[in-house]
Amino acid sequence: MAPTVCLSDGDDEDGPISFKRTASVKSEQEDDSEDEKPLAMRTTRLTSNASSTSRNSIKRRPGDSNTGTSSPLKKAKHSAIEREPKAADAHDNKIPLAPRLTSVKPSKTKPPAKNATKNKKKSPSSFTKDSQKGVEMKAKKTVRNSRLSKAMKVRQGSGSGKKWSTLEHNGVMFPPPYMPHGVKMLYNGQPVDLTPEQEEVATMFAVMRDTEYASKETFINNFFTDWRKILGKTHIIKKFELCDFTTIYEWHLREKENKKQMTTEEKKALRDEKGKREEKYLWAIVDGVKEKVGNFRVEPPGLFRGRGEHPKMGRLKRRIRPNDITINIGKGTPVPVCPIPGESWKEVKHDNTVTWLAFWNDPINQKDFKYVFLAASSSLKGQSDKEKYEKARKLKDHIDNIRVNYTKDFRSKDQVKKQIAVATYLVDKLALRAGNEKDEDEADTVGCCTLKVENVTCLPPNKLQFDFLGKDSIRYLNTVEVELPVYEAVKEFCAGKNKGDNVFAEIDTIKLNAHLKELMPGLTAKVFRTYNASVTLDAMLNKETEDGTLLQKISIYKRANKEVAIICNHQRAVSKSHDSQMAKLNEKIDELKVQRDGLKAELEKAKKGKRPGDDKDGSRKKKLTPEMLENKISGIEAKIEGMVITKNNTEESKTVALGTSKINYLDPRITVAWCKTHEIPINKIFSKTILEKFGWAMDVGPGFRF
């Protein structure tokens, strides 16, 4: 192995690195057997202790309330030493063996083609009842074979992109009108009168008092500017500094408290009522099949909560009215009635080349749209999800070639080629996002193609340190050893430029993707993320799962999941209870240690002669033989060890978010197959909703490999 990419130092097991990839990125050759492994790895990121500097700092949104953890960029995770699985807590669930996976009915992979198919089988769970409910009667040709049919359609789109033939739904639901509370805020110490509209906006702000937004200058300015438009030029309120929203804030707290105090029945009544109101909006009928609608609730007005340093944070997101909304519905099907009397939809379309049911323009950014789509459990979404994974799997067949290809171009004379090669390498190896250009009026974040000179530091002899804010202003901090030509190339790209200049000045995502498409049809940068994630999960699960208890197996899954999350840089804010949680663990550990030491002392005594029988203390407590004591001690020691492991895991995972990869990057079939093979009830891994979303993957055989 020669120049390997990863430098993980030795170790194999808990080494800092996730994957020691031996395979090729480097020079081509290599045994192929290895190539399935993702290149991704984080060197320093996971490296030892020093790491406190390393990957941490989560950039929190200003919004998060919790007073606690105030420090936004607090320390965060440290190294990530992978520790053994160790089942931490113990709730032993009884182990229902037998994977009931199989039971799930056939996934409906219906081709989008024309006409409905007749399967009504719904995803895994429950609502069979609803779905059956007669919706649909049209029998049509059922084209199976989704994989193929899909591919073709996408590729050449004979019928172009027809997404459905018939579409029925009831439109969208509007939030209730504003109910004025009449609580007067103070201006310059005096109560002020506000119209309901003015009060509404004041309340939006007042209520955010304990979020970080409330103290951000941009937020305040934007809010105040928009609010003053509503107050009018002549209103007494002129200066933000003289505003005191406390009264309204306190009213809000009281409301919250009241709500909490409601009895269970009251709450239930409320829920039922809500359910009743929403009922009709919950479902759409697509090609005769009843499907859940994703987000039929129109977003209520509020103050925009942009993430990171968003220039528009605090702006008023005005109320959306029917007249803002465009409805998409099957031709000939009844148009949803506009729920607000006297008003009407902006437009009604019958476009079956798209999947949205409705949309409106984002009031903050006129050019953006807010769509109402079907839920993730719908077959339309399921199908494209499946296609996404199939495409990622296809990448397996091309990856060797792609790597050879870009490796060759590392030294290309053609600057564009060279930059594309290096960018592709980063996308492949680090699973970076493509990095589209962004507008001035958005938070300043970057991805691969938009990396700035200041985001990359060359550390001789051949390491690169990345430090930038990516999507959602989440910080990406990672130091990686790269192939020498890459290192040299990056150095050259940065030479003589300013901090804020693009590293890849010659390329953008369009060019990058255009190039990728030449290497494999349909290939784009994001496919590498999916590929990387799924390949990693598949490899880890298959390599590491051995016989063990259910808990142990689940722990292995979590570990693999976590590995993927780290590769994708999926982070979360540390929970406000984290510290106390740690403290509690430490306490318990100390307690055990005390116990252990006590026993040790006793053991000494016991060994020193005294036989179990004799001793002055006539106490009833029976003496233990040395062996018994030793047993006890080792028992406690094992316990301690277990707790230390949990503690370390907790600490190491406090900034890692597992959900995102589970939902978006890991081919569910890997999980399903693994569960079947190892007799793990799938619901130990997938929650109900996610199970519904992955209905299409449930009947895969235990032999499935990504």
Place this chain on the structure above:
DNA sequence: CCTCAGACTTGGAACAATATTT
């Protein structure tokens, strides 16, 4: 090409529901 409207996926936090502890 390039722009830019458009459509759809991905993302973390807020919030709600449950489970566990006190």
Place this chain on the structure above:
DNA sequence: AAATATTGTTCCAAGTCTGAGG
């Protein structure tokens, strides 16, 4: 039973990528 901790769900912001039209 109340208080907490944990897990699951919803919300809506922020990405990616495509395609039409110049």
